[in-house]
Amino acid sequence: MLTYCVRRLIWRCENIARTSHCCRVAFARQHCSTATPVRSVAEDSDHTKTLMQLCTDRYYIASGQLHRDSFQRGTNCGYGPLGMELKKNILEQWWNSVIGFRAEVFGISTLHASKDRTTERDGQLRVVDTENLRQILSQRELSKDQLIQKLQTHIQNGASLRTSLFQGALEQYVPSLELVNRKLPFGLAETGLCFQPSGGPSCPDEVTQSSLVWFCSPRTSSQWLDYWARHRLQWWRKFALGPSDFSCSDITEEELAGRASRGVKIVYNFPWGQEALETLLSRGDAELLQTHKSARNKLQCLDGRKSVVPYAISVTGNLERGVLAYLYNSLQQVKKVDSKQRLQQRKVLKLHPILSPVKVALDMGRGATVELRQVCEGLLKEFLEGGVSAWPGYIETMPTSMEQLNTKYDEMGVLFTVVISDNTLESGLLQVRSRDTTIKETMHISEVKNFLARYISAAQNI
Structure with missing residues (x-):
């Protein structure tokens, strides 16, 4: 098939x-008159080129112009190991922020294809x-x-x-009523792959969507739309290096095109203009009635003492574009002087600690190779068992200076680099370098795992 x-x-x-x-469908660059670019057009173009090259070189997206074009367009592009891990982390945080935020939100899973x-x-x-x-x-x-x-x-x-997850939530509305004793409000959440026309004879575009459909009484639908818009904007800004690049705006009647009575979108200010990361629509009850063949009696819920057919508020996110937004937002280019007094530009992918695909990289300094490798393997196992994502840099066979390693790991967005050396074998001490401060700290090997766990746990609450 x-x-x-x-x-x-x-x-x-x-x-x-x-x-x-x-x-490809040509990427529709929607230039927004309200955007306030910080950089010049040439600088924006250079920033985009730098990021795309970094993502290809550092295992975020697969190489090839087609993949990069898809990535900028907000469709699935073929991720590398780090890109897949970043996307997984964003999905996990989205899920926790919706399902774990309110007791009345339930997760569902619907089919990609259906004859019905x-x-x-x-x-x-x-x-x-x-x-x-x-x-x-x-x-x-x-x-x-x-x-x-x-x-x-x-x-x-x-x-x-399916071209969106909205219809699946409408179909599961009636079976979900028993969960809430037919009382409003409540929501159904889902994440998954959707397919959209590519605009030509090529294969359809694949987009990973996040969806929350919130069922509420008609009299409170406007307030709930505002509530979820605030919540979603705060969530996107929570993990941002530059929160001001994320903003919220109303959707015009022309853009709504009869799909909803009112809409709001969470946007990111890309170099080419603002693009929607999440779209919130107040869709009324027409689509719910249409899905269930206007059977009002089985659709009615309690709003206080009154029975009503609820309005549906949809919150639909594009996770591909969300990955791209956080990558753009986290890339910093800082000028520095290297060990030979040459001026260079340091590229750092300062992803939030929770989203960063790799928390720690393990490398070896000079010393007895076999013994150092054994220590690295043992420490790597500890990290993985503790749920700390680690990069086994010690398996590299090509000789590399520490300066080159630091450059590589900064571009990968690795939070900490741990170097095992002869000193570790003698005294148990090793060196830990921070991505964000570049400070190198000496620490006992028995303390590293707990240090990273505490750091990540603290970052979750920021």
Whole structure:
């Protein structure tokens, strides 16, 4: 089974008919007049180029121009090990901030594809059986109209791929009512992959979305929209090096296009303009009624003593664009003088300690290689067992100076570098370098694990 865009198949049909039965979306840069750029256009371009190269070199995104274009567009780009870990950390923090924030929010999981998902207005993406498709195309006796009719029927019988998580929450609304004793408000949260038309005959774009659908009474829907907008903006700013780059703005009636009565978006000020990270919409009750065939009796909940059909407020996030926003926000370029008195630019990916993919890198100094490696392996095992992500730098065979290692780990966003040397074998002391301060501290090997655990725990509460 392969994924096909309807637009692609119609395009193919027209070409087949034309030959007698033979067988990126450009990134829309929305420049916002309210944005206040800090850097010049040339500096913004240089910053973008530097970040993209760093992400490719330091295992955040896969190499190749296509992947980088996808990343900037806010779609899945093919992550490297560190990019995947960063995305996982953001997803985990999002989940905790929604599910752990209020007792009335419950997690759900819905299918990527469904034959019953007929209420999505933009359900243009379907899964089709390519073998059956091939058989249809091989029937040379069919006329043009017959061929198109058969292809359209085949496409319509295929399962519809979800383009958002909103519909799944509406479908699970009724089964969830018992959880809350039919009382408002409550919410359903989910994260997962969605598929969106690419705007051409190519494969659909993949986007990892986060979704909270909050069901509340019609009389309080406006207040709840404001409540969740404040909450989401605070959450995005919590992990930011420069919080002012994240802001909140109302969605215009033209942008709403009848989807909702009111909307708010959380945006990040990229060099090319503001892009939405999360979109909050007050969607009323029409889509809920449509999903459940206007069965008002089974949809009603208690709002105090009154029974009402709730309004739905959707909070939809683009996690791919969120990863990109935090990478842009955390990259610092600082001028420094190296050991040979040469002026250089130090690039540091100052990701928040909670989001940073690697908390500590382990390396060896000069000394007995076999013994030092054994110490590193033992310490690495301790870190991993304690839930501290570690980078085994000691397995590198190419000779590298400490200055080069520090440059590499700063660009990777590693919080601390631990160096094991002969001194460690003799006295148990090792050297710990901080990414943010560049200060090197001598510490006993027995204290390192607890030090990192306390540091990360404290960062969680900032």
